[in-house]
Amino acid sequence: MESVLRLSGLTKNYGGIRALDGVSMAIPQGAVFGLLGPNGSGKTTLLSLITGLAHRTSGSFIWQSVPENTPSPDVAAIIEKPNFLPKLRAAEQLSHIARLRGLGEAHRRSEIPRLLEKVGLSQAADRPLQAFSLGMKQRFGIAALLLSDPRVLILDEPTNGLDPQGIIEIRHLILQLAAEGRTIILASHLLDEVEKVCTHAAILKQGRLLDVREMRADSAGGSGEAAGMLVELGVAPEQLPALFPLLDSFGAKPEAATGLLPGRVQVRLKPGADPAALNRFLSGHEIYLAHLQHVHDRLETSFLKALENRP
Ligand SMILES: Nc1ncnc2c1ncn2[C@@H]1O[C@H](COP(=O)(O)OP(=O)(O)OP(=O)(O)O)[C@@H](O)[C@H]1O
Ligand SMILES: [Mg+2]
Numbered sequence: 437m438e439s440v441l442r443l444s445g446l447t448k449n450y451g452g453i454r455a456l457d458g459v460s461m462a463i464p465q466g467a468v469f470g471l472l473g474p475n476g477s478g479k480t481t482l483l484s485l486i487t488g489l490a491h492r493t494s495g496s497f498i499w500q501s502v503p504e505n506t507p508s509p510d511v512a513a514i515i516e517k518p519n520f521l522p523k524l525r526a527a528e529q530l531s532h533i534a535r536l537r538g539l540g541e542a543h544r545r546s547e548i549p550r551l552l553e554k555v556g557l558s559q560a561a562d563r564p565l566q567a568f569s570l571g572m573k574q575r576f577g578i579a580a581l582l583l584s585d586p587r588v589l590i591l592d593e594p595t596n597g598l599d600p601q602g603i604i605e606i607r608h609l610i611l612q613l614a615a616e617g618r619t620i621i622l623a624s625h626l627l628d629e630v631e632k633v634c635t636h637a638a639i640l641k642q643g644r645l646l647d648v649r650e651m652r653a654d655s656a657g658g659s660g661e662a663a664g665m666l667v668e669l670g671v672a673p674e675q676l677p678a679l680f681p682l683l684d685s686f687g688a689k690p691e692a693a694t695g696l697l698p699g700r701v702q703v704r705l706k707p708g709a710d711p712a713a714l715n716r717f718l719s720g721h722e723i724y725l726a727h728l729q730h731v732h733d734r735l736e737t738s739f740l741k742a743l744e745n746r747p
Contacts, residue, residue: 437464438500440588440619441486445495448481448643455481457643458495463621463636465500468614470630471623472739473640479623480515482640483592487513499588512581513590522566526557526576529565534583551579555609571602578609589613591622595629607633627739639742647742664707666691667714670727673699679723686717702731 439462448456456478463469471479484490486497488507499508520529527548534544552558555575560568568576574594581589594610595603603626610633614620624630630637631651638648667688671679676699683690688703696702705714715725 437466439463440465440467440500441497441621443482443486443495443497446482446485446492446497447494448478448485448490449493450481454643456485459640459643459645460495461638461645461648463619466614466617466619467636468610468620468634469622470634470637471621471640472625472627472630472637474625474743476642477640478643479640480592481643483513483515483590483621483623487511487515487590489513489515508588510587511590512584512586512588513592514577514581514594515590515592520565520573520576520580523564525562525564526568527552527561529576530580530583533580537584539583547583551582554582554612555579556605569602571598571605574598574602574606575609578606578613582613586618588619588621591620593623593625595624595626603629637739639739641743664705664709665711666702666704666731667711668696668700668702668727668729668731669714669725670697670700671723671725675699675723676701678721679718682718682721682723686714688714700727 441463443462444460446456446459447454459478459482471482473479481490485492486499486507492505496504498504499506499511501510502508521532524532530548530551531544534548539547549558549561552561555578557572557575557579560572565573565576578589578591578594591610595606598606607629610620610622614633614635622630622634634651636648636650639646669679679701680690683701683703687706687709691702691704705711711728711730715728718725
């Protein structure tokens with residue numbers, strides 16, 4: 437898949453602090469790319485560098501179709517808290533922003549109602565921003581980004597401070613924008629949210645990139661890792677002694693899991709192996725599965741593992 441952005445050894449020092457430390461990775465076109473990491477791990481720094489809000493110390497970044505180390509005109513970002521005029525009504529404010537960006541009046545007239553509708557703010561078009569909830573302000577911010585019809589949207593902690601309903605609204609909006617073919621890069625510390633919306637997740641710690649993984653979009657679960665699919669099997673408990681050597685000869689490795697029912701085992705299949713083939717193999721040896729299910733690899737588990745295992 438083509439990349440919209442490539443980073444190569446991207447590094448940023450703020451005085452004596454190395455905020456970003458030699459990060460190299462590629463962001464595929466059309467991805468919803470989550471940047472995860474504890475406070476101070478360099479997420480905002482990375483987003484600031486690639487949008488030209490801060491200057492890199494060393495290394496490079498390159499956006500598709502523009503020269504190296506140059507922000508791309510196809511990218512729109514909310515990195516700092518959006519700074520809107522509190523007294524201006526939502527529609528007027530969008531019109532004002534659109535004028536500043538040089539969009540013509542006809543375009544403004546057709547686009548503004550469409551964008552307000554898209555972010556679920558049609559009813560609030562004539563209300564001043566100071567009367568908006570935090571979630572409404574976030575969605576308004578996204579509408580403002582969309583004025584320029586960017587191919588890439590960058591959102592720093594888009595669900596920060598939102599209640600569960602607000603989080604769901606932003607989630608749906610992100611999924612909708614992704615379905616339109618836009619690439620989304622977002623920083624978040626909400627693992628669960630990243631898991632729900634992202635196709636890829638990168639983990640930063642103290643400015644260093646610990647891990648980048650692709651998540652599977654299919655609802656059946658699985659992580660899409662090269663490590664192979666995680667499945668849960670169930671047999672009559674008395675069959676367990678016979679099950680383990682057979683799993684071994686199929687190349688499926690049992691994994692530790694908590695809270696399983698009796699007779700249930702979680703195993704990781706070899707990369708490319710198929711759960712149906714495992715079922716056929718076991719029934720050929722007179723082990724009949726009462727239960728077979730893909731298990732979603734919890735991002736939280738791998739995130740915590742990655743953070744624990746590296747300095
Ligand atoms: N403008 C700045 N001047 C000095 N130090 C900075 C500046 N911006 C960031 N830093 C430092 O760089 C490091 C990375 O900060 P950054 O804001 O990128 O982290 P983050 O992952 O976005 O954190 P958070 O989850 O809290 O938003 C921190 O140690 C921070 O104190
Ligand atoms: Mg930040």
